[in-house]
Amino acid sequence: MIKKTKIEVNSLNKILGSKEILKDVSFILEQEEHLVIIGSSGAGKSMLIKCILGLENINSGSIFFDDNLISENSDKQKFLNKLGVCFQSNALFDSYTVWENVAFKSLYNLSSPNIFNLKKLAIERLEEVGLPTNIAEQYPSELSGGMQKRVGIARSMFSEPDILIFDEPTTGLDPIMSKKIISLIGKIIKNSKKTAITITHDINLALFLASKIILIDNGKVEWSGTPKQAMLSKNKLLNIFLNG
Amino acid sequence: MKIVFYIELVGQTFLIFLTKVGIFSRFFWDILSQALRGPFYTKTFLNQLVQIGFLSLPVVGLTAVFTGAALALQIYSGGMRFNAESVVPSIVAIGICRELGPVLCGLIMAGRVASSISAEIGTMKVTEQIDALYTLNTNPYSFLVVPRVCACILSLPLLTLTSDILGVFGGFLVGVSTLEFNPTNYLLNTVKFLELADVISGLIKAVFFGLIIGVLGTFHGLNTTVGARGVGKSTISAVVWSSISVLAANYILTEALFNK
Ligand SMILES: Nc1ncnc2c1ncn2[C@@H]1O[C@H](COP(=O)(O)OP(=O)(O)O)[C@@H](O)[C@H]1O
Ligand SMILES: [Mg+2]
Numbered sequence: 001m002i003k004k005t006k007i008e009v010n011s012l013n014k015i016l017g018s019k020e021i022l023k024d025v026s027f028i029l030e031q032e033e034h035l036v037i038i039g040s041s042g043a044g045k046s047m048l049i050k051c052i053l054g055l056e057n058i059n060s061g062s063i064f065f066d067d068n069l070i071s072e073n074s075d076k077q078k079f080l081n082k083l084g085v086c087f088q089s090n091a092l093f094d095s096y097t098v099w100e101n102v103a104f105k106s107l108y109n110l111s112s113p114n115i116f117n118l119k120k121l122a123i124e125r126l127e128e129v130g131l132p133t134n135i136a137e138q139y140p141s142e143l144s145g146g147m148q149k150r151v152g153i154a155r156s157m158f159s160e161p162d163i164l165i166f167d168e169p170t171t172g173l174d175p176i177m178s179k180k181i182i183s184l185i186g187k188i189i190k191n192s193k194k195t196a197i198t199i200t201h202d203i204n205l206a207l208f209l210a211s212k213i214i215l216i217d218n219g220k221v222e223w224s225g226t227p228k229q230a231m232l233s234k235n236k237l238l239n240i241f242l243n244g
Numbered sequence: 245m246k247i248v249f250y251i252e253l254v255g256q257t258f259l260i261f262l263t264k265v266g267i268f269s270r271f272f273w274d275i276l277s278q279a280l281r282g283p284f285y286t287k288t289f290l291n292q293l294v295q296i297g298f299l300s301l302p303v304v305g306l307t308a309v310f311t312g313a314a315l316a317l318q319i320y321s322g323g324m325r326f327n328a329e330s331v332v333p334s335i336v337a338i339g340i341c342r343e344l345g346p347v348l349c350g351l352i353m354a355g356r357v358a359s360s361i362s363a364e365i366g367t368m369k370v371t372e373q374i375d376a377l378y379t380l381n382t383n384p385y386s387f388l389v390v391p392r393v394c395a396c397i398l399s400l401p402l403l404t405l406t407s408d409i410l411g412v413f414g415g416f417l418v419g420v421s422t423l424e425f426n427p428t429n430y431l432l433n434t435v436k437f438l439e440l441a442d443v444i445s446g447l448i449k450a451v452f453f454g455l456i457i458g459v460l461g462t463f464h465g466l467n468t469t470v471g472a473r474g475v476g477k478s479t480i481s482a483v484v485w486s487s488i489s490v491l492a493a494n495y496i497l498t499e500a501l502f503n504k
Contacts, residue, residue, distance in 0.1 A: 091376035
């Protein structure tokens with residue numbers, strides 16, 4: 001079976017001021033594939049995601065989603081609606097309760113939202129990410145870092161997106177919590193056969209979850225391949241990651 | 245050589261200025277077009293009306309009372325020099341309604357509201373909440389900017405009206421206590437020479453001050469660069485630029501509304 005291409009990025013360049021943040025980045029993400037982007041801090045991983053999402057303008061290159069070139073503003077919003085994004089800094093809205101955060105997309109966009117149903121759905125999502133349902137009425141600031149991360153994941157899954165994107169889901173968490181989040185993401189992706197992109201500097205996460213790995217360094221794609229190829233690779237930088 | 249250097253410096257500064265003007269005009273246009281396109285978040289707007297307008301009442305009210313009281317004393321000692329102590333009630337009322345009410349309101353709100361709007365939106369920017377809004381199909385201009393700007397535009401004239409009344413009241417208190425005016429006479433004199441145009445012109449000014457404070461607060465918030473330091477910097481800029489703009493706009497509007 002030939003898998004469908006979901007996202008195609010062609011020689012993307014991003015310059016901020018006089019600094020080249022991304023240089024000639026290209027990759028393909030196929031349906032039900034899990035791409036893990038790995039690289040040290042400041043390599044440009046988050047920026048790459050923001051360029052793909054259209055939150056940052058790109059200087060040159062092209063991005064295709066389902067074979068459509070994403071350029072027009074209207075396309076961008078349509079494209080964004082099919083994605084569930086979990087940001088590096090969680091980006092939970094602190095003046096809204098946990099369930100309002102999770103259901104935000106429908107709560108503030110439908111002309112007459114059915115509050116009762118949305119809350120029920122939000123609570124289901126909280127259960128799916130392993131959170132107790134009694135936190136639904138609490139505010140994000142009352143939760144621990146790991147719980148906030150889960151709320152962010154629940155929010156990104158809320159409207160059953162085509163593609164899930166996780167930016168550094170385990171950064172800043174203790175090792176036990178990291179393991180739990182990694183297996184949660186693994187479960188979500190395997191259960192729902194989702195296409196996903198995860199950013200990390202945690203090689204174990206990459207080897208465990210990825211169907212394809214891209215190593216980014218200094219804004220350039222330094223290496224790409226499967227986890228198996230990664231284990232055998234002689235690439236110096238990749239080996240630094242592998243051997244800690 | 246030196247001359248070339250200075251010409252370059254002037255040129256560069258001018259270019260930076262033009263870029264800023266360009267970015268700002270673009271921002272203003274985005275607010276307008278997004279306000280027309282909708283959706284309008286009524287709940288957020290009402291919430292902001294409370295945060296921005298209602299909760300500013302104490303500070304605005306106290307300022308007005310004290311200013312009115314001080315103004316009465318000053319005008320009394322000035323008026324005494326040509327035996328015109330009796331002008332105190334009317335001059336206090338005219339001075340407050342035409343000038344001090346709106347300007348003090350504008351400056352206090354620049355400090356209290358432009359700063360809090362900028363800090364709140366700036367924090368949302370650096371913690372990726374603005375990006376998150378886009379990915380949740382919510383336009384930050386509709387959701388954050390428009391309700392705040394509208395709340396400012398509505399709050400400022402209402403607060404100014406309050407401070408007009410309380411300012412006159414402050415003058416009245418000093419007038420009947422320290423200056424030993426007859427209370428009835430004081431009030432009659434206040435109303436006698438005060439024209440509706442005095443009050444209206446002050447309220448028109450206030451509408452523009454509200455626009456300035458709302459737009460500059462949100463503008464600096466959304467243009468916050470990375471980190472907590474960025475939030476601090478943009479908050480300072482929001483307060484400084486909205487205060488200066490309120491005073492500059494006050495002069496321009498006074499010229500425009502001036503009748504001989
Ligand atoms: N708004 C910005 N202005 C200037 N430089 C930025 C901005 N955002 C990111 N950068 C720079 O871009 C580079 C890549 O950042 P980022 O994508 O956040 O890295 P990471 O791989 O850790 O996610 C960094 O060197 C960072 O300093
Ligand atoms: Mg990052």
